[in-house]
Amino acid sequence: MAKSINTQSSLLISLPNEVIELILYSESIDYITLTRLCLVCRRLNTIISSNKIWYMQTRRRWRIWHHCGREIRLKQSDILDLAGVTEWKDVFMNRLIREQTVNSFLDKISHDYLLLDKDNGLVDDSKIENSNLLLGQDYLMETLRELISDEDCDRNLSRKFYASSVYSYFKWKQLLFSLNFVFGEDSSSFCNTMEHISIWLDRWMNPTEDLEYFDYSREFDSMADRAKLQLTDGASEWDIITAIDRVMFTEDGYRVNDNFYSHKNSYLHNVLRTKKGIYITLSVIFQAVASRLGLVLFPVSFPRCFALGYQENASETVGVSPSNRTQFIVFVEGNRVRKVSEQELSILDINQNTLENLSSIGTVTARMLANISLNLIDKESHDSVEECLSYIKSTELLLIFIPQIDRSISQSLFNAYLNLNYNTNKCLNDSGDSYHIQTSFERSTDDIFIEIHTRLPTTAPHVKEYPIGIIVRLNSNNHYGVVCKWSTGPVLSSCIYGVLMDDNRREILYCVHDITPCLSPLETRRINNPLIGKYFSHFNGLYYQPIPIMRKLYPDDEAYMHSLFSNFAEVEFVSEQTI
Incomplete structure (x- = not known):
């Protein structure tokens, strides 16, 4: 070829x-x-x-x-x-050095980083900024992605965990930079701002979609080229709008999604793929196409509908000017646009200040974020942890980065945010003689912190200690987990165990004596929990090997684990250095 x-x-x-x-x-x-x-x-x-x-x-x-x-x-x-051809070799050798640098840094972090109860497992910013990781920016993100998606699930768990933390850190830095870039743009380029914000928000809310290489512009350019074929010289603003309307809704079949309250309607890549969205995302596409044809459309966040505005002689004027006559278009019946009539405009009583406020970048972005947050809040239950995390991300941005938002809306969102924390709590163990825990999403990270609510039993039989790394089964519901920490209770004569649950969520169950250890190869299993790598380096088939810092915190557990599995000599206790 x-x-x-x-x-x-x-x-x-x-x-x-x-x-x-x-x-x-x-x-x-x-x-x-x-x-x-x-x-x-x-x-x-x-x-x-x-x-x-x-x-x-x-x-x-x-x-x-x-x-x-x-x-x-x-x-x-x-x-x-x-x-x-030395270029490929030079690139590869340079990249191999960068990969080794990344691995060494991650190993050092997993060895030295103190794992306090309040710690969320994220790497301290200074540790990254002061390292030589920044020298490998070209390949750093992909190297981290390869480590995170390593097919070998049982080894290098700690490295994968901290690779994910460092990756999240750099993604956060990139998105903050892009956020500052978008919000700091000169007003003369405002016609493109809504497009930029939508792309930024799409990538921020969907980190697992790998949207860095999604070609948003290709669809916009294609629609603009086809609309241009329908225009003649001297076409008016309305002629351009009509041509875009025909291409977007008649030829390509864009329409308002029947499932109007799905948060996915706010994600631009999803709308471009499915041709279904809500008024604000359809407006983003419409505006992006219009800008490529020289027509300046600006967003207008009316309370009950989202519209686009334009001014006569828009090709000569950028932005909103009181000297020009302003027209508005709205989407109707989900598949076409129409002008807002003079009678409707008189009822709205729009003045210049009102128009500028409704069209401000903060108001528009706040509305985009509010659509995601409120649609997730309105759901009786969330289908996945990703939906909960999407809600948290959108609400955090809404409350932190958008000061222009109305105070009443901000307060209602924050109250709903707190309610969601409590409503999504899970009573993993509600028996009368055990500990009952609640989990809440921690603001500012995608981690979960633990709130322990103790219900002290009247009698507490002594329970022999189980070492960290041992697979256990909950007697109450037969769910599996791995012991990641333990301590002697101040009141009880038994130990309090922190168990990473096999539920693919960042949850730790704190319990007393409602667990049974799994001491044979037929019972043990791999535990799916994102926090596994925070405490353990790998899984050897019977139990999880703690990272060095955990072995220091629990120095006697290694020997105790050997005694528990003395009948299975073929499984060796693999040291961290062999990984």
């Missing part, structure tokens, strides 16, 4: 840019072919030299090169040298 492309470069030049990009993403194209194609013409050189194509090619080749054995890797390096 690469050879045919190289020999028929004239055919390649005649293709549209989008088609060329798809071809160049092929795994069959090597560095030499790309280099030769760069020499064919300036247009190909511009396309190939884009960061996206070079990055994708490096990414693919790195995976092949990185996952092969060391001997094969050295042979491949020799082949690259003989071929005179």
Whole structure:
């Protein structure tokens, strides 16, 4: 394939840019072919030299090169040298050094970082900023993603946990930077601001979707090109709006989602894929297309509907000006737009100050966030922990970053936020002689902190201590977990155990004597809990190996664990250094 492309470069030049990009993403194209194609013409050189194509090619080749054995890797390096192509080798060797730096840093964190009860497991900012991780920014995020998604589930748990923490830190830094960039834009570029905010919000609320490479602009550009074909010279603002209306709603089938109160309607990538959204996200798309056709539309956050405004002679005026006549369009029946009539405008009694407030960037962003938060609050129950975390993220941004929001709305959201904390609490163990715990989402992180509410039993039989790392089963509901901490109670004669539950959530159950240890290979199992790596380095098939700092906190548990599993000598106690 690469050879045919190289020999028929004239055919390649005649293709549209989008088609060329798809071809160049092929795994069959090597560095030499790309280099030769760069020499064919300036247009190909511009396309190939884009960061996206070079990055994708490096990414693919790195995976092949990185996952092969060391001997094969050295042979491949020799082949690259003989071929005179040292660029790939230099990139890979540099990246390998960065990966080793990242791994060393994560190992140091897992060895030295004190795990206090109040600690949420996130790495201290100063530890990252003062490290040499920042030297590897080019490949840092992908290296962390590879560690997080490592297929080997039983080993390097601690490294994966802290990789996730560092990854979250840098994502947070990136998003804060983009937030400041968007909110600090000059008002002259306001026509693009709603598009930028929607993309930023989409990426922030959906970190697992990997939307960094989602091409939002391609859909907007395509719609604008098709709408432009329907316009003639001297087209009016309404002519442009009508053309966009025809392309967006008639040709492409965009419409208001029947499931109007789903929070997913507020995520731009989801609306572009499904062609279904709510008025504000449809307005974002409509405005983005209009801006590409030279028409300035500005958002207007009316109380009961979201509209777009424009002014006569908009091509000569940017933003909202009292000297020009303002018109408004709204979406009706879910699949078309219409003008707001003069009678409706007289009832609204809009003055210049009101219009500026309704169109302010803070008001519009607050409404986007409120749609997500309120739609999640209104649900009787949340389908997944991701929905709860999405609610927390949107509400946090709404309460912290948007000071322009109405105080009554802010207060009602905050009250609903507190209610959600209590309403989603789970009584994992409500028996009369055990501890009853509640979990709440901690504000400012996606972690969970524990509130312990003790219900002291009248009698407390002595229970032999179980070491950290042992798999246990709850007698009350047969759920499984792993002991991650224990302490002797101040009143009880038994131990209080902190158990990471097998529920794929960040929850710890604190209990007294309602657990039974699993002491055979038939009973033990892997525990799915995001906090596993905070306390344990790997799973050896019978129990979890604590990280070094936990072994220091519980020095006698290692020997005790050996005695419990003395009948299973084939399972060795693997040290941290062998990982």
